[in-house]
Amino acid sequence: MTIGVTHGVSLIGLSGTLVQIEVDISDGLPHYSLLGLPDLALMESRDRVRSALVNSRELWPNKKVTVSLSPAWLPKSGSNFDLPIAVAILAAQEVIPIERVVGSVFFGELALDGRIREARGVLPALISLLGSQIKRVIVPMANAAEAKLVSGLEIIPMENISELLKWLRSGIRVEVNELFPPLAERNFKDLSDVAGQLEARYALEVAATGGHHILMIGPPGTGKTMLAERLPSLLPELGEKDALEVSAIHSVAGVLKERGLFSKEPPFIAPHHTTTRTAMVGGGSSVLKPGACSLAHNGVLFIDEAPECVSGVLDALRQPLESGQITITRAIGSATFPANFILVLAANPCPCGRLSGRGRGCTCSSLQIRRYLNRLSGPLIDRVDLRIKVEPPTRTAFASGEGGESSALVRERVATARLRSVRRFKSLKISRNAEIPAFALRNEFKAERRGMSLLHSEMDRENLTARGFHKVLRLSWSIADLAEHDLPLLEDVQRALSLRDGMDLFE
Amino acid sequence: MAKSKQAALIGEVGEAFIANYLKKKGYAILAQNWRIREGEIDIVALSPTGKITFVEVKSRSSLAYGHPLESITREKAYRLQRLALAWLVSNSKFGADFQIDAAAVIISPSGGVEIDYREAVL
Numbered sequence: 001m002t003i004g005v006t007h008g009v010s011l012i013g014l015s016g017t018l019v020q021i022e023v024d025i026s027d028g029l030p031h032y033s034l035l036g037l038p039d040l041a042l043m044e045s046r047d048r049v050r051s052a053l054v055n056s057r058e059l060w061p062n063k064k065v066t067v068s069l070s071p072a073w074l075p076k077s078g079s080n081f082d083l084p085i086a087v088a089i090l091a092a093q094e095v096i097p098i099e100r101v102v103g104s105v106f107f108g109e110l111a112l113d114g115r116i117r118e119a120r121g122v123l124p125a126l127i128s129l130l131g132s133q134i135k136r137v138i139v140p141m142a143n144a145a146e147a148k149l150v151s152g153l154e155i156i157p158m159e160n161i162s163e164l165l166k167w168l169r170s171g172i173r174v175e176v177n178e179l180f181p182p183l184a185e186r187n188f189k190d191l192s193d194v195a196g197q198l199e200a201r202y203a204l205e206v207a208a209t210g211g212h213h214i215l216m217i218g219p220p221g222t223g224k225t226m227l228a229e230r231l232p233s234l235l236p237e238l239g240e241k242d243a244l245e246v247s248a249i250h251s252v253a254g255v256l257k258e259r260g261l262f263s264k265e266p267p268f269i270a271p272h273h274t275t276t277r278t279a280m281v282g283g284g285s286s287v288l289k290p291g292a293c294s295l296a297h298n299g300v301l302f303i304d305e306a307p308e309c310v311s312g313v314l315d316a317l318r319q320p321l322e323s324g325q326i327t328i329t330r331a332i333g334s335a336t337f338p339a340n341f342i343l344v345l346a347a348n349p350c351p352c353g354r355l356s357g358r359g360r361g362c363t364c365s366s367l368q369i370r371r372y373l374n375r376l377s378g379p380l381i382d383r384v385d386l387r388i389k390v391e392p393p394t395r396t397a398f399a400s401g402e403g404g405e406s407s408a409l410v411r412e413r414v415a416t417a418r419l420r421s422v423r424r425f426k427s428l429k430i431s432r433n434a435e436i437p438a439f440a441l442r443n444e445f446k447a448e449r450r451g452m453s454l455l456h457s458e459m460d461r462e463n464l465t466a467r468g469f470h471k472v473l474r475l476s477w478s479i480a481d482l483a484e485h486d487l488p489l490l491e492d493v494q495r496a497l498s499l500r501d502g503m504d505l506f507e
Numbered sequence: 508m509a510k511s512k513q514a515a516l517i518g519e520v521g522e523a524f525i526a527n528y529l530k531k532k533g534y535a536i537l538a539q540n541w542r543i544r545e546g547e548i549d550i551v552a553l554s555p556t557g558k559i560t561f562v563e564v565k566s567r568s569s570l571a572y573g574h575p576l577e578s579i580t581r582e583k584a585y586r587l588q589r590l591a592l593a594w595l596v597s598n599s600k601f602g603a604d605f606q607i608d609a610a611a612v613i614i615s616p617s618g619g620v621e622i623d624y625r626e627a628v629l
Binding site for chain 1: 574576579584609623628629
């Protein structure tokens with residue numbers, strides 16, 4: 001007997017490691033041992049592989065089978081090693097030729113009848129194979145389209161073990177009609193649905209232009225959620241690389257189907273306010289899964305009723321807000337997921353929700369109101385550039401559908417404005433106004449002189465902190481870009497100030 | 508043990524087959540179904556090279572429930588080792604060279620018999 005050798009991929013977070021699977025079959029009592037720190041799902045592979053092989057009329061060796069996954073120190077998890085283990089067992093029995101096994105990576109979970117089931121994380125696993133000696137990947141048929149997003153690898157989708165073995169033995173493949181789902185039209189909730197709300201609309205436009213985070217405070221039923229849902233429609237379509245990155249994250253989370261394979265939409269993720277810290281930033285004990293903030297990468301993370309969030313959940317967002325990524329460390333290793341999103345927070349003005357306009361009908365005490373909004377911690381709110389009040393639409397706005405610009409129109413303005421800012425950034429490694437570093441704001445990215453002196457006097461009056469000063473300047477740039485000014489004028493700075501301190505609730 | 512009559516019969520037949528098989532290969536059968544409170548040794552034989560050989564025989568009428576030898580668990584293997592030592596002690600042969608083999612006998616209803624004999628596996 002020889003030793004059967006195949007390759008698979010172990011995925012932790014978004015980074016894959018090539019794993020060599022060796023199978024040795026020796027004389028002795030029928031026994032199966034699996035080495036190389038497998039988790040429970042992988043431990044159970046034995047029974048899946050055995051049934052799948054037997055039901056595909058292949059040999060199961062009633063001998064001592066030793067399966068070793070190396071590197072042995074790397075904890076491995078999941079059912080995607082079923083396929084490489086099955087092939088290695090057959091190779092060890094010398095019942096298949098190895099010429100097509102060598103240089104291939106096998107990926108997939110086996111059903112008991114020999115079908116190859118859809119796998120999670122195919123996209124990031126394949127991306128991590130680029131540049132290795134592996135040139136050929138066998139993937140489950142259900143993941144064929146996903147796998148083909150990666151160029152530079154020969155992708156061989158297989159429906160079941162029998163087909164795979166037929167190909168390994170003869171090189172003959174069952175022809176498949178690859179059904180690529182048609183590219184979906186941009187299917188958005190449109191901004192034209194929103195009646196009135198001119199200030200909020202403008203704030204969204206600015207947020208989309210500069211990538212600024214935004215907090216909306218307003219009574220229930222005024223359209224905060226409606227507005228937030230329409231923010232992605234104002235963002236430009238994702239580029240090739242960004243879209244692939246988003247798809248990879250969704251693939252690891254197992255929700256790529258829901259998102260759509262070729263989607264270039266900026267994602268919109270709205271976790272409920274009872275969500276846990278793990279669900280928000282990612283985690284898990286045996287498989288590190290991305291959280292809501294990573295799923296929202298290159299898109300929008302919307303948290304409704306933000307003050308109701310379980311304590312600590314919002315503050316867990318501080319790292320991704322600062323660095324655009326999140327690192328999760330668990331016993332099995334650590335994973336870094338990108339998490340560069342526009343944060344949209346919505347809150348009621350008070351616990352009862354009726355504190356708006358003249359505040360009639362509000363039954364909350366001032367202490368209650370303060371406590372309620374204080375649940376949004378200072379350090380978090382400080383990172384939110386835009387803070388606006390959303391009031392109920394006026395009667396006339398409601399009736400006439402005033403200001404009902406469509407998303408497409410606004411998106412075009414946003415795209416033009418972004419182009420202006422990107423041209424300006426040529427020397428800096430940033431793409432959005434919200435990312436302009438502080439030193440640059442004090443040097444080459446100053447506002448007009450009158451604007452700067454307004455900001456300085458605001459600082460003198462202690463209306464503005466140093467961090468606030470920079471935030472307002474960044475906002476001013478987005479406003480100036482939208483207004484097609486070459487640098488922020490006094491009016492842009494004034495407008496930025498009003499959008500940042502649209503409410504006195506936190507000051 | 509709630510063993511059905513047929514299963515008991517298959518077991519007996521299987522052990523007889525293996526005893527025969529060993530005799531043909533020049534083994535001398537020292538004991539069959541040696542039983543103490545701990546359990547039972549199916550066959551004790553002396554090999555042509557003078558090695559005491561303990562054999563655990565597993566008989567089945569089909570492979571439908573898996574390979575017969577798969578039913579030898581780790582605990583069973585340990586018990587066989589203890590039994591082997593117990594046999595050696597009670598027969599004043601402690602210290603003698605010995606090995607434990609396992610044999611599978613598949614007796615199909617049509618009368619065909621298949622033997623899978625594995626030496627020194629325990």
